[in-house]
Amino acid sequence: MTSNQQHLNPLSIIYFIFRHSWDTLLLLIIGSGPITRWSTAIGIAPLLGFSVLVLLIILWHTVRYLCFTFEIDSDMLTINSGIFVKRHTHIPYTRIQTIQHTQWFFLVPFHLEKLQIETAGHDEHGPEAVLPLVNERVRAEIERQRTGNAEPAPAAEHLTEQLKPIPEHADYEINPHELNIFALTSLGVFPIIGAGFAVYGKIQEAIPQKLIDSLTAKLIHQSAIILGAIGLLIVIISIAGSYLTIVQKYYRFRLNSTNDQLKTEQGLFQRNSVTIPIARIQALRIKQNVIRQWCHISTVQALAASSAGDDEKSNDLMILPVVKTDRVFDTLHPFVNWAPTHFSQLDHLAKRAYWYFIRNATLISLVIVLPCLYLFKLWGLLSLPVVVIAALMGWYSAANTGWKIVNDQLILQDGHFFTRSQYVIPHKNIQSFLFVQSIWMTHTKLAHIRVNVRHGNGNQLIEIRYLPEAVGQQIFEWLKIR
Amino acid sequence: MNESNHLPAQIKTVWRISAIFNTLLSAGVGVAGVIIHYFFNYQWLLYAAGFFFVVAIIDFVVEMSLVPYRYSFWLYTLSDDAVELRSGFIFRKLVSIPIARVQDVTLSAGPILQSQKLQEVRITTASTSHKIDGVKPEVGEQLRKQIMKLAVEVRNNDV
Numbered sequence: 001m002t003s004n005q006q007h008l009n010p011l012s013i014i015y016f017i018f019r020h021s022w023d024t025l026l027l028l029i030i031g032s033g034p035i036t037r038w039s040t041a042i043g044i045a046p047l048l049g050f051s052v053l054v055l056l057i058i059l060w061h062t063v064r065y066l067c068f069t070f071e072i073d074s075d076m077l078t079i080n081s082g083i084f085v086k087r088h089t090h091i092p093y094t095r096i097q098t099i100q101h102t103q104w105f106f107l108v109p110f111h112l113e114k115l116q117i118e119t120a121g122h123d124e125h126g127p128e129a130v131l132p133l134v135n136e137r138v139r140a141e142i143e144r145q146r147t148g149n150a151e152p153a154p155a156a157e158h159l160t161e162q163l164k165p166i167p168e169h170a171d172y173e174i175n176p177h178e179l180n181i182f183a184l185t186s187l188g189v190f191p192i193i194g195a196g197f198a199v200y201g202k203i204q205e206a207i208p209q210k211l212i213d214s215l216t217a218k219l220i221h222q223s224a225i226i227l228g229a230i231g232l233l234i235v236i237i238s239i240a241g242s243y244l245t246i247v248q249k250y251y252r253f254r255l256n257s258t259n260d261q262l263k264t265e266q267g268l269f270q271r272n273s274v275t276i277p278i279a280r281i282q283a284l285r286i287k288q289n290v291i292r293q294w295c296h297i298s299t300v301q302a303l304a305a306s307s308a309g310d311d312e313k314s315n316d317l318m319i320l321p322v323v324k325t326d327r328v329f330d331t332l333h334p335f336v337n338w339a340p341t342h343f344s345q346l347d348h349l350a351k352r353a354y355w356y357f358i359r360n361a362t363l364i365s366l367v368i369v370l371p372c373l374y375l376f377k378l379w380g381l382l383s384l385p386v387v388v389i390a391a392l393m394g395w396y397s398a399a400n401t402g403w404k405i406v407n408d409q410l411i412l413q414d415g416h417f418f419t420r421s422q423y424v425i426p427h428k429n430i431q432s433f434l435f436v437q438s439i440w441m442t443h444t445k446l447a448h449i450r451v452n453v454r455h456g457n458g459n460q461l462i463e464i465r466y467l468p469e470a471v472g473q474q475i476f477e478w479l480k481i482r
Numbered sequence: 483m484n485e486s487n488h489l490p491a492q493i494k495t496v497w498r499i500s501a502i503f504n505t506l507l508s509a510g511v512g513v514a515g516v517i518i519h520y521f522f523n524y525q526w527l528l529y530a531a532g533f534f535f536v537v538a539i540i541d542f543v544v545e546m547s548l549v550p551y552r553y554s555f556w557l558y559t560l561s562d563d564a565v566e567l568r569s570g571f572i573f574r575k576l577v578s579i580p581i582a583r584v585q586d587v588t589l590s591a592g593p594i595l596q597s598q599k600l601q602e603v604r605i606t607t608a609s610t611s612h613k614i615d616g617v618k619p620e621v622g623e624q625l626r627k628q629i630m631k632l633a634v635e636v637r638n639n640d641v
Contacts, residue, residue, distance in 0.1 A: 305608065430583075432612070434576065434578070436574065438572060455609070480578060480580075
């Protein structure tokens with residue numbers, strides 16, 4: 001085993017500079033005045049002064065690069081960094097949750113990539129270990145050490161073969177046609193269109209004032225057509241933008257499992273890959289927004305104690321970005337062996353409980369509507385559709401609420417903002433649970449059940465609201481069984 | 483010991499003392515505002531000071547009057563494999579934390595709790611954290627023992 005200290009690739013100096021480009025820029029702007037003054041005072045060209053500053057910055061990052069080393073030992077990964085404050089991070093291989101590597105297309109010929117390694121530790125600032133630019137060899141080495149540790153000591157000469165294991169193999173690649181539908185049905189486009197219309201409104205507001213005194217009605221009419229065309233263009237561009245973003249992000253998404261490790265791979269310009277041990281997955285989430293419900297496609301995500309994955313903010317680890325709803329578990333089961341084999345028939349709310357969802361959503365919408373009515377008087381009536389949308393949302397939430405206990409798994413389903421999420425949670429991964437009831441609900445015999453699951457660096461609370469008290473108690477008792 | 487327990491009665495004293503401290507803190511900020519106003523004569527400081535005085539009074543009244551309510555409706559149960567916390571009368575909440583999921587238990591006591599010979603207990607799972615405002619040292623010790631015992635027994639609670 002190698003236990004010597006290794007450096008990153010020298011190109012990571014550029015990465016450091018790029019990552020701190022804001023600081024660098026700030027330094028240059030703040031420094032511009034004094035440098036020009038001093039340079040002229042000493043009698044050298046200001047440009048020379050700037051070059052010295054730039055040189056200093058490069059030197060600083062070079063020293064950083066020189067101070068950054070890592071060691072791959074037989075039982076842990078050690079990262080040493082810091083110029084003045086020396087940091088040594090030790091990560092035992094058995095504690096690694098996810099290994100994520102990202103590679104820009106222009107780094108492919110050089111076999112260089114960025115490695116991010118996460119444990120279940122609560123580090124809010126990001127992954128426990130980031131190796132900004134290293135050879136692909138490094139990841140292979142770390143993964144070998146990790147899987148090697150999990151299994152009963154494989155012979156040293158077989159290690160190289162273990163890099164490409166064939167047994168217990170399952171593969172999946174995204175269907176381009178489904179990806180197309182997926183990209184077209186993203187609800188994420190609505191905010192963009194909204195923004196587009198806001199801009200459109202602003203232009204429309206500004207234009208007439210300039211035109212009122214000098215132009216004829218005909219011209220105004222013509223400009224309205226032009227503006228309409230621009231508005232339409234904005235909508236089309238935002239749809240296209242959202243579409244292309246999603247397609248390039250999940251381009252040739254691949255999932256495969258080997259030796260109890262799940263590996264995802266995705267991206268066109270930047271290949272992003274995450275490896276996670278299947279045993280570390282805390283829960284599964286099957287998600288679909290209302291349009292995707294109509295198109296019968298679903299998304300499968302994993303909740304895990306790692307913030308690696310799809311989005312830095314949402315910590316969602318994509319397992320299947322898009323799959324036909326009736327094929328979800330058929331596709332999923334070969335990868336996650338504890339996943340159910342088919343959708344369970346969930347228990348749903350009684351119709352009378354719908355009222356509470358609709359009431360609550362409508363009451364919340366009044367927070368927007370009442371000030372609008374107060375401030376804009378008659379024009380405030382325009383905000384009334386919000387009430388209707390809120391009521392619909394409440395109805396949607398109620399209609400999509402469901403629950404079921406299947407063997408040692410709890411299946412919960414909820415609806416938020418026209419998106420339905422079904423969670424499959426193994427009993428052992430529920431960290432704590434709550435039974436909540438207000439004094440009025442003791443009369444209506446209803447209750448909320450809340451379940452806490454580890455997700456990312458924090459907690460994911462899954463709540464089923466207004467279910468019958470008896471059922472709530474039954475679930476609560478089931479959760480109590482050790 | 484499976485029945486629900488109230489917190490020890492001394493906790494009421496602890497809550498009252500901490501209510502007084504909170505009030506004094508808020509009032510102190512107000513007084514500081516008045517003093518600075520005396521020297522520098524900024525008008526807004528008086529308004530700010532007034533705000534802090536009002537907060538101090540409201541805080542005092544609310545916290546003091548809620549003490550009996552909090553005491554009577556805050557119960558905990560320590561069973562062999564779970565800790566249950568029950569709170570509230572209007573909004574009732576029952577939390578259950580399986581001891582097998584507990585990652586660590588922190589017992590701590592500031593000066594107020596020390597004066598009443600109590601300890602605050604913080605129970606942390608892989609994702610959530612729960613607090614018992616004060617328990618007698620024996621109870622804390624019992625909790626610690628149970629968790630240690632189960633931690634050795636249960637091995638599949640890894641995240």
